[in-house]
Amino acid sequence: MRFARRMMLKAGFMALALALALAPGPADAAGPAPAPENSEDAGTAPITLDTVEVISNELDAARLQIQPSLGASTYNFSPEALQNISQGGNAPLNQVLLQAPGVAQDSFGQVHLRGEHANVQFRINGVQLPEGLSVFGQALQTRFANSMSLLTGALPAQYGFQTAGVLDIQTKTGVTNPGLAYSMYGGGFGWLQPSFEFGGRNGPVDWFFTGDLLHNDRGIENPAASFNAIHDATQQLHGFAYMSGIIDPDTRVSVIGGAFDGKFQIPNNPGQSPSLGLNVNGATGFNSNLLNENQTEATQFGILSLQKHVGDINLQISAFVRNSALSFTPDPLGDLLFNGVAPYARRSNIAGGVQADGSWRVNDSHTLRGGFLGQVERTAYNTTSYVLPVDATGAQTSNQPFGVVDNGGRTGCLYGLYLQDEWRFLPALTLNYGLRFDAVDEYTQESQLSPRVNLVWKPTETTTIHAGYSRYFVPPPFELVSPTTISLLANPTAAPTVLQDSTVKAERSNYFDVGVSQVVIPGLTIGLDSYYKLAKNLIDEGQFGAPIILSAFNYASARIAGAEFTISYDDGPWSAYGNLAYSRAMGVNIVSSQFDFEPDELAYIAQNYIHLDHDQTWTGSAGVAYTFNRGTKYPTKLSVDLLAQSGLRASTPTVPNGASLPAYAVVNASVIQKLDLGVGQGTELRFDVLNVGDAVYEIRDGTGVGVGAPQYGIRRTLLAGLTQRF
Template identity: 45%
Template sequence: MSQKPRKQARLRPQQPARPTTTATRHAAPLPILRAAAAVPGPPTQALGPTTAQPSAELTNAARLDRLLPKIGASQYSLDRAAIEALPQGNEAPLDKVLLQAPGVTQDSAASGGLHVRNEHANLQYRINGILLPDGVSGFGQVLDTGFIGSLSLITGALPAQYGLRTAGLIDIVSRPPPETPGGNLTLYGGSHATGQTFFEYGAKSGPWEVFATGRLVRNNLGLENPTPSHEAIHDLTQQGRFFGYAAYAIDDTTKLSYITGTSIANFHIPNNPNQPPNFEAFGVGWFDSSKLNEIQDERNFYNVIALTHSAGPVDAQLSYFSRYSTLHYVPDQIGDLVFNGVASDVYRASLVNGLQGDAAYRVNDAHTFRAGFITSGEKTHVVTNSSLEPLDANGVPIDQPYGVYDSNAKVGWIAGVYAQDEWKLSDRLTLNGGLRFDQIWQFVDADQVSPRFGLVFKPLDGTTLHAGYARNFTPPPQALAAPTSLVLYNNTTLQPAIPYSGPVRPERAHVFDVGATQKVGRELEVGLDFYYKRARNLLDDGQFGQAYALTAFNYDRAYNTGVELSSKFESGGLRAYANLAWGRQRATQWTSNQFLFGPDEYSYVANHYIYTDHAQTWTGSAGASYVFWGTRGSIDMIYGSGLRSGFANTTHVSPYAQVNLSLSREIGVVFDKPLTLRFDIVNLFDHAYELRDGSGIGVFAPQYGPRRGFFVALKQAF
């Protein structure tokens, strides 16, 4: 079950080839790229099987690099061949792909799935340079790996065009359609009653091009198992995802494109057997915790229309974007009351519409001027319909459950503008300086002017140094920052011990990043990166109740520091990489939504710097691929020293490692098209490890990594 029963309930509000530039190094299975973006260039050849890059993808990537460069930031990139060379390949969820990047930590779905440089969330996703706005936070995969042509994770001091969500940028270029109409159909299945169907199709005709992917998913391990057993109880998930892209070339310099996507997911919340009840409700004082029936539904729909123009010294893009998302948690009415003293039906909805414009003008060989804007309006609706019990004069629950309805709706606005100049001081030295201004009108109104600087220096062939500074401004996701009416819960099993509810404020931070990459001969490249962040009102989220939905809060002061070491090796048919990161994030004093916490922890955090719950000291990843006699073998692994746990996050769970293996081969030709078979093993050594033990700030339930699983994929091209 999802619950970790509590003896005393507190208020937990529910809110339903060879690189040609230092900018991008594409490799498979997953190359390491710890370099600053400098002079834009075309994507390079992937490691693994040689695959010609479609010209449309080259054009898209080159245009986006000219329009939205990453000068002074750290970048890790992979292309389509890299994704398909991974264990699980095209069937690997996007968050599992990202775990192979330096400094990316694994977490449970309830806590965000992953963390970049020990930050909670604070990631922005862009598709073809266009921002995908915040929606309602759940744990389903909104984006599917099937439509990704190339992917970059950008970290460090981001340039001025990248505002608000600044822990990392997930920069995606969608796959172009093939030169001749066609696609493929993939059937995938195996352990945990897994069954998947995936299709893709693309075509070109004159000025038109279209591409679409779709996936249906069903398995019995939708969320992390709360026990170390091989199979979870009540953990069915059914999901569907679709992505569509259409573009029309108006002329040689101008293109109109449309992107649409859908993600619909249903999750049964897994049960933890043999848990003792804490309350009596409707005359029921005992309940089998393995029989709980909690369900969560998530829906996401996004659409983008973009007009792009590239002619002479000018590159520009104007886009309209929209996203609608909902989350609905349905409790087990009696069971949740018996174990937790409250059963909350949680609904969240968010509708975002906005405009984004970016332009670049190459003034001369030394200077490129860039400017842009973004503005959006968001309507959120947060409803919590709770069944709870009153307390008598001695604070003892009375078995007379009744309902409390708490609703909050808000229309909020965000606006931002930026300008920057890329100055090539010499053939080996580039300086990028910019300024952005952001304003929010949400539950809190706030603004900030943010300078950004990035420097790239190539003192020798094969050596690249970068440094950057960024002043960041990060508002909370509006749906997660909705206020709670505490008075509704007085003298109930949901009455808070600390009756304070300060508003969630935007985070303000200074970020410094320096790093270097060095090529050693033709085969080896190593990278080293240092970062430091000092923040006020550090944003964090936690699961403060039985619903797998997050609630935002602030720490008054925080710092985040770390080092990342990376390497990659290429020789003949062998491609390998390894990453190791050390990090520390500590914070003090809660300044918003104080009612979420118990008195002991509240007092301790007011006087001590503590580790945030998502902070992990050591994080590692490694992998390799090799093609022998027509068969491709791939292996990858992740390592974690353990996320925080215990009172005020003073301890951590045990270290762990997970190794995955894959073999794939073309086994025949059907109707003149290849038929490919792939065999995957997830968690090769069947290591049972905890991601969360149910303790720590904002952690509500134990969660384990997956046990060993065997899977088979059969892909038929057409």
């Protein structure tokens, strides 16, 4: 894998050198290159700057034709919509997704789409990124997105592996965002976030770079209802780079790279006392306010793509690599007294592969699409758990802790290929049907051939009805606990009470989706969508133990159903949207990673369907924005957005996940003022208020299947920013 990574980096540098070689050198980036002196040479004239933007836009459109969303439910975030959301480009990606229909908020920055845990696929300019280890640090940032599309429902055949939803990010480029910008943003909770953006073009080459440094005292959700959290500082660094070169009007090569590095203090729950009755080197008590747990996360990714357009054929082939690592450092004394174990844990994962997608417009009625994705990844785990010795009855025999070492690693692969036909058999009716084959060879070896079919009917110019069916195959995440872990921890403190550890299997499901969209008047659109999923070996994840490292497990059977209503309005200075979703997600019988659960919990779930811990009955979001002085040098934009959640699940003494947490609603507000002070290309002031009403709301209460600790949402926070563009 080291050799593969070196080859990927070498290929990226070669592509970058090629792009630079295509640049016309000192030509003025703001004006056209000189025209050829002889008109007979016009056919071989170099690409001029006047045509770069046109060619780039045409190639962008061609790329989107390779992977359309035909038949899926699509929610779009335009550049204006991304700015209207509170914090704008500074907003974490999960906060943006919460404004889409059917997205439930969870702790550690997680979101759940349509009653599923994680299982979200992320793409950058159409290229799928491998899953990483990051839990609450987000390697992908809103800042580098020009626009985003969230696809859910019965997905066409080109989308595999993660199928709860597909977030396709179209990046900013030197064409869409030229110039240099510096920003300073910050406010409450010690928030300080400087950032920059730099985009430009020179002949057929364009580039865009951005980065930010974030520090605040609210890195993770507070486990207490207090305004300020104890021991919750974070420092995060994000970077992103894009460069492309147009070789000819039908060919483009691009290089994308990104990096994230984050340090997080694990916040403390005040007023807690050890309850296990343990003695560690003579100490039996510990103040929970003084716990010192820390976690670091890092991710790097790179993509090298070649796009080709020839007549009615569009092709994009990409090589990608992603490296991620996560380390947890416990409080040596406090973790032993509170939990019976103090684990020093590190996980790492490197994945690389190749993806190719193509489309061929055969005639006016048929467009064929096909492609493949192959991925190899290596996961390594290094854990040293300090525990205390006990006898056969569980009584402590010594107060001297000792270390249990569990190191290992594994290499595995995923691969999939698909073929589908978009058949417009009537002017108003389009059938998109195809097959997809997926296979996984990691901890489990499985494969599946999956049919996909979608029908889209446009009875009028303003009405669109779609219905679809998809067979899904979802491989388990590769960062799993090996069976050797159980035998190593079979006798000391923190030993599992269940010793069974069946291998996590791939999830298989049948998914049905029906929806309608209606343009009521120009600018006003409403939509209604419903879905139903039947799953075998449904994959869920939970936090078990102090390290915030999620572990996967399967429910033998599950059923998920729901409906979504959306409305949006965009006309002149006004824009508004509203979403309301209902969901019900139930599972029965945990059939893998059983050692993570208590015997009575396993016994109940084996015989009864229960709510999944991330199931939320009602989810709502809304927003409105108005621009004053539109079309002038001094526009002022006011925006307000709302998030409403009926509450995730909590356990009762008799029923796992048998209760729902209280409902809550959070309102955020923003003001954006643009100024022309005669400096550079303009100045922008931004003021955001998060949680305007200072609502105290609980996301988790520390109970539930696979739930590790309580978490509360962020309290009222005042933030302000200044951006200067050149």
